[in-house]
Amino acid sequence: MRIIIAGLGHTGRILAKILKDDGHSIVAIDTDPVAVAQAETDFNISGIVGHAAMSDTLVSAGAERADLFIAATDQDERNILSCLSAKHVGVGHVAAVTHSAEFISEMPYFSTICGIDMIFNPEYETALEISRAIRISSAVNVISFAGGRAELAHVTVCEGAEIIGKSLAAIRMSSRLAVLVCAVKRNGSVIIPDGRFVIQCSDEIYITGPHEDIYSFMKMIGMPSQKIKNVMIIGDSNVALFLAHELEMSGIGVKLIDKDKIRCEKISKMLKKTRVICNDPFEDKFLTDMGIMSADSVMALSRKDEDNVIMAMYANKIGAKKIITKLSKGPLSSMLPNLGYNSAVMSEQKTLSRIALSYVRALSETLSSAVGTVCKIAGGGAEIVEFIAKPGFAYAGIPLMKLDIRSGLLVAGIVRGKEVLHPNGMTSILEGDRVIIVSSGEPMRSLNDIIVK
16 A cells, blocks of 8 residues: 655654565655655655645645555644645545544544544553553453454563463363464464474463453463452543543553652642642652552553663562553663563554554455554564455355465464454354454465465
8 A cells, every 4th residue: 555654753653664575565755854865765665744634745645646645743733734734635544543532522624624544542552552452451462353342462481380381172062162372482483383282381371261261261271350449540631641541441440650740740630530749759668558469450640751661670579460562662661571360561552653654554354354453473483364255255154174274373372252262263254244364375365365375
């Protein structure tokens, strides 16, 4: 696809790299000539210096031939205006990135009245991912598929877990649950396992299935499964604000701590039940006095990655439960020690990747299938794609065991109506099924791509 990205700040650069790596033709627009030149060098893309809301800039970028325009500057209003201009010039689809809480409620207006096809807020989506992750306390993160009917949980196998030394076939027979270990990361390598694969301590495993079965599976294998009843959020980022609101609605008690008085006053007016405390969280013994040890989860969600890394390390040192750390810049995650099941690093970069890949591939749907959620897993070593089988799918009704399925690929789940199926050789894909595929090979554009050509 031909894609124009407006804005080469943090968000725009991430999108440019993700979509270029996914095989698309990218043109980037920014008012800063240094940023444009840097992006051209770093990502091997074309760049235009100018304001993306101006028609002459859009024409220079080839807007009339573009399949998609994404406005990703750090100003919500500029993104909305740029999308309107791009639509007027003739771009087929336009999408806007927003950051503030105010635009969340206005999304239906901008999509229906203004003709903006997609509006997404990476901070809000990151907050939703954190809220899913804490529902399974032993999971590093949790991704939702098929409208929440199926999930993917990322778990580190800790010492003493009952599945250590057992094959996946034996685990599957004993559990009798609709769950599947669909990918494993071990010693830096990504494996798409079969039934003979034996789990080892410290394996990072990716499990698909309905939420209830994944939760039961964690209990069965001896992984922690404590219900989260109260959390301590440290930081005043938009992610912290969105998450506190989500947790309030779920009935979870929230304390939010930050030293910015003005920001704390604003947040306290926007939240109904959260206890907002204005104080320096790094002050000696303050967090202990505030009950950090009694919190079911401690979340480092400030706007500074460095502060979040330090806070996570401190929380781990004192023995806090379920530590969640937000990072905007992926490389800083290497500074965190391996905290096992007791930690989760939530990356806005991963959230942007999932949203962008899902939306762009959905625009490229084929006669045989449409695309739902797409995300990279295992450090980018594999990807998981949700396809929707359409009437044009040539292999509908044929048992999987009779299909010549590509190597390095696994049919990890099939959602049929309200039922989540645990696929085996006798299972067939039917029209209307949502099919969850895990692959360590080439990106999948169509459900037909699972078959050897």
